[in-house]
Amino acid sequence: MLAAFLAFLVFPARYLQCVSDGVSLWAASVLPAALPFLFLTGLLAETPLFARLSRALAPLFARLFKVSGAGGCAALLSLLSGYPAGAKTVQRLYAQGRIGKEERLRCACLASTSGPAFLVGVAGTAMTGSAALGWLLFFSHVTGILGVSFLLARNPRAQRPARAPMPAEIRRPSAAIPETLASSVLSVLTVGGAVAIFYAFGCMLTDLLAPGLPSDAAATLAGLLEMTAGCSRLLSAPTPATLAAAAFLTTFGGLCVLIQQWSFLCETQIAFGRFILVKFAQGLLAAAVCFGLACAAGV
Numbered sequence: 239m240l241a242a243f244l245a246f247l248v249f250p251a252r253y254l255q256c257v258s259d260g261v262s263l264w265a266a267s268v269l270p271a272a273l274p275f276l277f278l279t280g281l282l283a284e285t286p287l288f289a290r291l292s293r294a295l296a297p298l299f300a301r302l303f304k305v306s307g308a309g310g311c312a313a314l315l316s317l318l319s320g321y322p323a324g325a326k327t328v329q330r331l332y333a334q335g336r337i338g339k340e341e342r343l344r345c346a347c348l349a350s351t352s353g354p355a356f357l358v359g360v361a362g363t364a365m366t367g368s369a370a371l372g373w374l375l376f377f378s379h380v381t382g383i384l385g386v387s388f389l390l391a392r393n394p395r396a397q398r399p400a401r402a403p404m405p406a407e408i409r410r411p412s413a414a415i416p417e418t419l420a421s422s423v424l425s426v427l428t429v430g431g432a433v434a435i436f437y438a439f440g441c442m443l444t445d446l447l448a449p450g451l452p453s454d455a456a457a458t459l460a461g462l463l464e465m466t467a468g469c470s471r472l473l474s475a476p477t478p479a480t481l482a483a484a485a486f487l488t489t490f491g492g493l494c495v496l497i498q499q500w501s502f503l504c505e506t507q508i509a510f511g512r513f514i515l516v517k518f519a520q521g522l523l524a525a526a527v528c529f530g531l532a533c534a535a536g537v
Contacts, residue, residue, distance in 0.1 A: 260437030382524025490521030
C-alpha cells in the first residue's frame with residue numbers, strides 16, 4: 239500500500255492517467271453490460287417466475303451441487319449476466335433467507351461466472367478476432383466452474399440444502415423498481431471503482447516487473463490484478479498457452495473481480511480464503527481444459 243501511495247505521489251501523470259484509462263475501460267466495456275443485467279436480475283428475483291423456476295431446478299441442483307433451487311437460479315443468472323450480477327443475486331437471496339448457511343460457499347462459487355457477452359464478444363471477437371476461440375474460452379470457463387463445484391459437493395461434510403422459505407408475497411413493481419434501480423447503480427459504481435484502481439495497480443506491476451520478464455508472464459501477472467487488461471495482452475497473438483492463461487484469468491477473476499464479488503458476498507459471511515481457494519482450483523481446471531482443446535483444434 240505504501241509503495242502504491244508513493245508511486246501516485248512520485249509519478250502522478252503516469253498513474254493518474256492509468257486510473258483514467260481504467261474508468262474509460264469500465265465505461266466502455268463493463269457499464270453497458272453490467273448495469274442493465276444487475277437491474278434485470280434484481281427485478282427477476284422478485285417475480286413469481288423466479289420462485290417457480292427455483293422449485294423446478296431444486297432437485298437437479300441439490301443432486302449435482304448440493305445447492306437449493308434459488309442457488310441454481312443465481313448460477314443461471316450469473317452465467318447469462320456475469321460476475322457482479324451473480325454475486326449480488328447470492329447476497330440478495332441470502333439476506334432474504336432463500337439461501338441457507340450450509341450452501342453459501344457453494345452458491346457463491348457456482349454463481350461466479352463470466353457471461354458469453356465478455357468471453358465470446360470481447361475476449362473472442364474483439365481481442366482474438368475469432369468468435370470460435372471465444373466459445374472455446376467460454377466452454378473451458380464453464381467446465382472449470384461446474385467441475386470444481388461438483389467435486390466440492392462430493393465432500394462428505396457438505397450438507398444438503400435445507401428447504402429455504404420463499405418470500406411471503408411478491409412486491410409490486412412500483413415498490414421493487416426504485417429500490418432495485420438504486421441498488422444496481424450503487425453496485426455498478428462499486429465495480430467501476432474496483433476496475434479503475436486495480437487497472438492502475440496492474441500498470442504499476444507491469445512497470446516494475448516487465449523489463450525482466452517475458453511478455454506473456456508480465457501479462458499474466460497484470461491479469462492477476464486486473465483481468466481484462468491481462469487478457470487483452472495475452473490474446474493479441476493467441477496460442478494454446480496464452481489461451482489457457484486467459485481461461486485461468488477469466489475463471490479465477492484476478493484481484494479486481496474478486497474484490498467486486500466480495501463487496502457483495504462479504505454480507506453472507508463466507509470465508510474469503512476458502513472462496514479464493516475454490517476460484518483458484520476452478521481457474522486451473524479451466525486452463526487445463528482450454529489448453530487441451532486449443533491443441534486439439536490446432537490453434
